[in-house]
Amino acid sequence: MTQGINDSLVAGGEPGIEEELPQVPGKKIEGRSPLVLAFARLRRDRAAVISFWVIVAIAVMAIAAPVFGLITGHGPNHQYRDPGALSAAGLPHEPSGRFLFGTDDQGRDILVRVAYGARVSLVVGLGATAVTVVLGVLVGLVTGYFRGIVDTLLARVIDVVLAIPYLLFAISLASVVGHVNELVIILIIGGFGWASVGRIIRGQVISIREREYVEAARSLGASDWRIIFVDILPNIIAPAIVYSTLLLPVSVVAEAALSYLGIGIQPPTADWGQMISGAQLYVNSGVAWWYLFFPGMALVITTLAFNILGDGVRDAFDPRSDRLFAK
Amino acid sequence: MIRFLVRRVLQGVVVMFLVTVAIYLLFFMGSPMAVARRLAGRQATEDLVLRIYHNLGLDEPLYKQYGHFVWRLLHGDLGHDYYSGVPVTTVLKQAAPITLSLAVGSAVLWLIIGVSLGVYSSVRARTFSDRALTAGALFFYSTPVFVLGLALIFVFAGKLRVLPFTDYVGITQSPWEWFRHLILPWFTLALISAAVYLRLSRSSMLDVLGEDYIRTARSKGLSEGRVIFRHALRSALTPVVTQFGIDIAVLIGGAIITETVFGLPGLGWEAVHAIDNQDLPLIVGIVIIAAAAVVVMNIIVDMLYAVLDPRVRLH
Numbered sequence: 001m002t003q004g005i006n007d008s009l010v011a012g013g014e015p016g017i018e019e020e021l022p023q024v025p026g027k028k029i030e031g032r033s034p035l036v037l038a039f040a041r042l043r044r045d046r047a048a049v050i051s052f053w054v055i056v057a058i059a060v061m062a063i064a065a066p067v068f069g070l071i072t073g074h075g076p077n078h079q080y081r082d083p084g085a086l087s088a089a090g091l092p093h094e095p096s097g098r099f100l101f102g103t104d105d106q107g108r109d110i111l112v113r114v115a116y117g118a119r120v121s122l123v124v125g126l127g128a129t130a131v132t133v134v135l136g137v138l139v140g141l142v143t144g145y146f147r148g149i150v151d152t153l154l155a156r157v158i159d160v161v162l163a164i165p166y167l168l169f170a171i172s173l174a175s176v177v178g179h180v181n182e183l184v185i186i187l188i189i190g191g192f193g194w195a196s197v198g199r200i201i202r203g204q205v206i207s208i209r210e211r212e213y214v215e216a217a218r219s220l221g222a223s224d225w226r227i228i229f230v231d232i233l234p235n236i237i238a239p240a241i242v243y244s245t246l247l248l249p250v251s252v253v254a255e256a257a258l259s260y261l262g263i264g265i266q267p268p269t270a271d272w273g274q275m276i277s278g279a280q281l282y283v284n285s286g287v288a289w290w291y292l293f294f295p296g297m298a299l300v301i302t303t304l305a306f307n308i309l310g311d312g313v314r315d316a317f318d319p320r321s322d323r324l325f326a327k
Numbered sequence: 328m329i330r331f332l333v334r335r336v337l338q339g340v341v342v343m344f345l346v347t348v349a350i351y352l353l354f355f356m357g358s359p360m361a362v363a364r365r366l367a368g369r370q371a372t373e374d375l376v377l378r379i380y381h382n383l384g385l386d387e388p389l390y391k392q393y394g395h396f397v398w399r400l401l402h403g404d405l406g407h408d409y410y411s412g413v414p415v416t417t418v419l420k421q422a423a424p425i426t427l428s429l430a431v432g433s434a435v436l437w438l439i440i441g442v443s444l445g446v447y448s449s450v451r452a453r454t455f456s457d458r459a460l461t462a463g464a465l466f467f468y469s470t471p472v473f474v475l476g477l478a479l480i481f482v483f484a485g486k487l488r489v490l491p492f493t494d495y496v497g498i499t500q501s502p503w504e505w506f507r508h509l510i511l512p513w514f515t516l517a518l519i520s521a522a523v524y525l526r527l528s529r530s531s532m533l534d535v536l537g538e539d540y541i542r543t544a545r546s547k548g549l550s551e552g553r554v555i556f557r558h559a560l561r562s563a564l565t566p567v568v569t570q571f572g573i574d575i576a577v578l579i580g581g582a583i584i585t586e587t588v589f590g591l592p593g594l595g596w597e598a599v600h601a602i603d604n605q606d607l608p609l610i611v612g613i614v615i616i617a618a619a620a621v622v623v624m625n626i627i628v629d630m631l632y633a634v635l636d637p638r639v640r641l642h
Contacts, residue, residue: 172610282485
């Protein structure tokens with residue numbers, strides 16, 4: 001069965017301290033797993049629940065992006081050249097009945113492009129987080145469990161990856177790869193993110209592998225891999241879930257940052273980072289606020305919602321950590 | 328202490344070695360021939376391209392090129408910029424003060440803002456001002472540098488026209504203009520990082536304030552100010568110091584996005600352009616600085632632990 005690890009996951013604290021779950025006397029004691037308990041706590045966290053629905057709304061917007069195109073009658077990449085979309089001087093048109101969020105420097109509908117941009121953001125955000133966590137957990141399990149030469153070698157690799165300026169290498173990799181699509185970006189972000197997760201999971205595994213039940217499994221003749229995946233893995237599911245939610249906003253921002261620097265998703269595909277980079281032309285002169293505002297807000301709202309949800313998930317798994325919005 | 332230092336420095340050297348090897352491998356996974364082609368110009372004959380390729384030493388086996396690089400590095404020579412022919416050390420000497428100005432200024436700001444608000448928040452925990460601060464911090468924490476930077480430029484440089492938005496003026500040239508040109512980049516970085524430090528110092532202070540020795544200090548009759556600043560803050564600063572070490576190291580390696588937003592030709596900006604041009608010597612030079620910053624800061628942070636927390640022993 002699952003053992004209750006309620007180690008302080010992120011906000012400091014030494015790993016390896018067990019905490020008794022509070023039990024109400026007189027009630028029949030049900031065997032509820034930490035996952036179930038955490039989920040129940042999460043559902044009582046109002047800020048987290050609201051954030052969750054905000055994220056659902058953004059996901060719906062991403063899936064239904066073509067609907068935005070149908071309703072407005074504007075394709076995401078269609079460039080409107082008439083005076084209602086682009087001024088005579090070639091400046092973007094402010095929000096109007098026809099273009100609710102205004103147009104960009106090519107006379108494209110920003111509303112439709114923001115909706116399409118959510119697709120790249122969410123797909124890369126989720127994908128990169130998944131790659132990061134899966135790699136990090138695997139490396140953490142192997143290094144933490146086997147110690148010895150494997151551990152020493154991989155620990156050095158982790159050091160190297162952490163010492164590498166992540167953006168520099170991401171840019172270099174993107175320029176080496178040449179043709180950049182969503183998958184390449186997912187692999188680039190995940191390929192650098194795993195080291196920090198790996199280091200933390202390793203710490204947890206080191207403390208878990210000394211526990212009695214691991215000792216028991218070993219004396220029963222269980223193989224190393226069985227111990228790793230059957231006895232240890234279930235106990236690091238909780239930190240893995242917490243890290244996943246905390247990493248989601250990081251991945252979303254990383255994707256937008258790469259696109260902002262011009263090395264992410266290539267135009268004309270609509271992407272928030274790229275739109276913001278396009279708006280840079282106008283900020284110095286203080287015109288076309290909508291060009292920066294709408295994609296910028298879409299990005300901020302998405303990361304904010306993921307951050308609040310991430311905090312909620314961490315608190316739910318670790319009730320001792322102090323809450324963001326105390327009830 | 329000395330054994331600790333020696334061991335960590337040796338480990339750091341190994342890490343730096345691996346990082347530079349990684350860059351070389353990455354570079355040659357791309358197309359080094361493109362460098363020669365770009366240098367030769369559009370009308371160049373294939374013969375000329377090959378000659379340039381040879382002159383740059385790019386046709387030698389990879390291990391030999393790397394060997395030359397290490398040999399030169401040991402003599403303090405990082406090679407020359409492929410395109411301008413300027414020594415890489417000269418380029419770095421020009422770019423580093425810009426990045427350093429950016430990093431130091433914003434670090435001072437975010438430490439002051441973040442830690443003081445964090446301590447205030449922890450002392451006033453669960454009150455309205457605590458919640459307002461925490462919510463505000465979460466907002467800035469969730470705002471990407473390029474969004475906040477561009478928004479600040481839009482308001483202060485574009486609309487109000489009170490601050491310049493781009494370019495860098497050396498501090499020796501005009502301290503006042505240097506200051507004015509850096510206000511927006513400083514605040515952009517500082518507001519976002521201060522949010523991290525507020526959250527970090529708040530939760531760390533709350534942990535410490537719950538400890539027994541704080542109760543002891545209070546029951547001795549010490550003033551609240553003394554309890555908070557002398558007894559609590561000192562050990563609550565440990566996680567803050569860790570984070571600070573990492574952040575400063577990353578910034579010194581080049582605040583790529585901030586420098587791009589504000590058009591500051593610092594290390595990060597140079598790096599992006601060097602990568603664009605596949606200018607290997609310059610790329611390696613910047614990465615060495617960046618990786619060294621991480622390695623050195625990690626050692627300093629570990630040593631600071633011992634200073635801040637007498638329970639920590641280095642070994």
